[in-house]
Amino acid sequence: MTYKTGGILIENLRKVYGHGDTAVEALKNVNMQVSAGEVVGLVGPSGAGKSTLLKCLGAIIEPTSGRMTLGNEVIFEDGCANFELVDTCENIRELPVKSAVQIKIDNLKRELAELEKLV
Ligand SMILES: Nc1ncnc2c1ncn2[C@@H]1O[C@H](COP(=O)(O)OP(=O)(O)O)[C@@H](O)[C@H]1O
Ligand SMILES: [Mg+2]
Secondary structure (H helix, E strand, O other): OOOOOOOEEEEEEEEEEOOHHHOEEEEEEEEEEEOOOOOOOOOOOOOOOHHHHHHHHOOOOOOOEEEEEEOOEEEEEOOOOOHHHHHHHHHHHHHHHHHHHHHHHHHHHHHHHHHHHHO
């Protein structure tokens, strides 16, 4: 397979959650590539590893080993080896949490405003 710049290249990606007896191998040496502009559907039964793969691609979690190339940047090489991107990983990791908390606060404020109308 030839990789054209601008896409996604995933090589031998592995993700293990936990350690020892309770370890779960969610991704077992995944190899795939997506060309720029290509639309790909990820299907599989519950627990197949779809969310884990997407979380790795979004740098929300770090794969245990393997390599991920986005565009022409290797973003993971046996973990988060690109130090400039370690910071980006840290930042991105907080994003869903922050937005989820903000949504919750907004909902609570809306509910409170509704309740205040009643008293
Ligand atoms: N944070 C986690 N800690 C431990 N195991 C996890 C965690 N997230 C997912 N898993 C396990 O990894 C496997 C793949 O899960 P997941 O990527 O969520 O699959 P899918 O999205 O295809 O349903 C499952 O066995 C799941 O129980
Ligand atoms: Mg899922």
